[in-house]
Every structure is written in C-alpha cells, then in structure tokens.
Amino acid sequence: DVVLTQTPPTLSATIGQSVSISCRSSQSLLDSDGDTYLNWLLQRPGQSPQLLIYSVSNLESGVPNRFSGSGSETDFTLKISGVEAEDLGVYYCMQATHAPLTFGSGTKLEIK
Amino acid sequence: EVQLVESGGGLVQPGASLKLSCVASGFTFSDYWMSWVRQTPGKTMEWIGDIKYDGSYTNYAPSLKNRFTISRDNAKSTLYLQMSNVRSEDTATYYCTGNWFAYWGQGTLVTVSS
Numbered sequence: 739d740v741v742l743t744q745t746p747p748t749l750s751a752t753i754g755q756s757v758s759i760s761c762r763s764s765q766s767l768l769d770s771d772g773d774t775y776l777n778w779l780l781q782r783p784g785q786s787p788q789l790l791i792y793s794v795s796n797l798e799s800g801v802p803n804r805f806s807g808s809g810s811e812t813d814f815t816l817k818i819s820g821v822e823a824e825d826l827g828v829y830y831c832m833q834a835t836h837a838p839l840t841f842g843s844g845t846k847l848e849i850k
Numbered sequence: 851e852v853q854l855v856e857s858g859g860g861l862v863q864p865g866a867s868l869k870l871s872c873v874a875s876g877f878t879f880s881d882y883w884m885s886w887v888r889q890t891p892g893k894t895m896e897w898i899g900d901i902k903y904d905g906s907y908t909n910y911a912p913s914l915k916n917r918f919t920i921s922r923d924n925a926k927s928t929l930y931l932q933m934s935n936v937r938s939e940d941t942a943t944y945y946c947t948g949n950w951f952a953y954w955g956q957g958t959l960v961t962v963s964s
Contacts, residue, residue, distance in 0.1 A: 777951060786945060786954040787895075798952060830895055832951070838911040839885075841895035 740765050742831050744842035751821045752850045759845045761814040761831035768811055768835070775834035778807055778816045781844075782827040790829075791816065823849055852876040852953050854946050859958030865935055866962075872929040872946030872955055880904070880924040882949050886931045888942040889957070896942075898931065936962045 741764040751757045767774045778791040789798045791807035794814060804819045818825055826849050831842040858870040872884075885900040899910035901920045908920050919932040929946050943957040 779951070786956055787951075788954065789950075789952045792950060792952075828893065832895070832897075834950070837909055839897035841897070844893060844895075 739838055740767070740833055740836045740840050742833060742840055742842035744829075744831060744845050746845060747843070748846045748848065750848045750850050751818075753821060753823060755821050756817065756819045757821060757847070758818075759816045759829055759831075761809075761816070761842050763812045763814070763833060765836060766811045767814075767833050774810065776807075776809070776814050777832050777834065778805075779830045779832060780825075780827050781830065782824075785827075787830065818847075821847070821849065825849075854948065854953055854955035856944060856946055856955045856958035859944065859960045861961045861963060862936055863964050864937055864962055867932070867934045868936060868960065870931040870933070870944055870958055870960070872931075874927045874929065874946075874948065874953075877949070877953070879922075879927040879948075884920075884922060884929045884946060884948045885951070886918075886920060886929075887945045887947055888940075889945065890942045898944075901929070933960070936960075938962050 743762045745760045767776050774794050776794050779787040780790050781787040790801050790805050795807045806817050808815050828844040828846050830844050853875045856872045862868050883900050886898040888896050899920050901908045905922045917934050921930045941962050943959050945957045946955045
C-alpha cells in the first residue's frame with residue numbers, strides 16, 4: 739500500500755500567517771493516464787471531512803483561494819496564504835492513484 | 851443541496867453482522883461512483899472500497915474484502931455497506947462519499963463491543 743507521510747503533525751499559526759503542510763508518498767502518484775490523484779481534505783472539529791484540493795492543485799468549488807496545492811510524483815504541499823480562524827482543524831492528504839486508496843495521518847492546525 | 855445521510859450504526863457484538871445505508875439527494879446518484887471511508891476513534895482514515903455508478907463493479911481494501919460488501923440501489927438513491935463478522939477494530943465512524951470525495955455524509959458510528 740502507498741504510505742503518505744504528513745509533516746508537521748501539528749501546526750500553530752496566528753491569524754494572517756501563511757503556513758505549509760507537506761505530504762510525501764512512498765511511491766510516485768503519477769498515474770498512467772497522466773493525472774496525479776493527490777487530494778487535500780480538511781476536517782473541522784465535529785464535522786465531516788471536506789475536499790479542498792483535488793489532483794494536486796485544483797481548488798474545489800467554493801473553497802477560498804487562500805488554499806493552494808503544489809507538487810509532483812512523491813512530494814506535495816498544501817499552502818494556506820493568510821490563515822483565518824475558520825481554518826482550524828485537521829488536514830489530510832489522500833491518494834487515489836493506487837489501490838487501495840490511502841490517507842495521510844493528518845496535520846492538526848491550531849490558531850494561536 | 852447535496853446530501854448524504856448515513857444510518858444503521860450502533861453498538862454490535864463481535865461476530866455479528868450489520869448493514870449501513872446512505873441515502874443521497876441533490877445530485878444524480880446513478881451518475882457517480884460512490885465510496886465508503888471509515889475513521890477510527892484515533893482519527894485514522896481508512897478507505898473501505900467503492901462501487902461503479904451502475905453497480906457493476908466494486909473495489910475493496912484487501913484487508914476488508916472478505917467481510918465487507920458494497921452495493922447500491924439507484925432507484926432508491928441508496929448506497930449500502932454490509933459488514934459481517936465484525937471485530938473490535940471495526941469500531942469507527944463510517945462515511946459514504948461521492949463525486950471523487952467532494953460529497954461526504956455526516957457519518958454513522960459503529961461500536962463493536964461485548
């Protein structure tokens with residue numbers, strides 16, 4: 739199975755600060771169809787996960803553009819440009835290139 | 851408005867069977883692959899499997915394939931997860947998801963304990 743390693747496990751930020759979360763894969767996530775199926779999810783406290791970014795860098799509809807994704811092959815990054823209070827929660831990367839689909843262990847974002 | 855509403859969770863004894871349901875609304879259910887994902891009490895996320903839009907094909911996590919079965923009824927816009935011979939490690943919140951993880955239900959908690 740593909741192992742996704744997220745760092746850091748916890749992150750503390752002030753409002754307006756920019757932060758980044760890393761997700762490293764044990765295998766290349768470049769699919770034979772040319773796409774890279776690496777998504778980012780946010781789970782706010784007490785809520786279900788929500789999709790933020792799909793296929794590395796595509797912003798899901800309705801998601802603020804302070805969120806951005808980048809990377810390729812095995813190294814991926816989620817950046818929040820100007821953290822807001824509503825951004826607190828746990829961020830997960832997940833891959834859908836290789837079966838079984840797998841998730842990272844999560845990065846908890848706290849607001850100072 | 852897209853809605854996915856899971857039900858069927860609860861307290862079950864080890865070795866028992868349980869069937870979860872997920873009723874979809876607000877989108878054309880029969881157009882989408884659907885998945886089940888679970889989250890353990892320790893917040894670990896695990897993909898269980900998925901099913902093609904017409905129900906003709908399923909994929910499963912190898913560790914669960916022999917005990918879990920995914921099915922759907924497009925006439926009822928409902929997704930199912932049949933769980934058999936449940937174990938304590940199956941204790942989790944179970945989510946149905948669709949449209950490549952853009953849609954999520956609120957989850958249903960399954961607790962396996964004697």
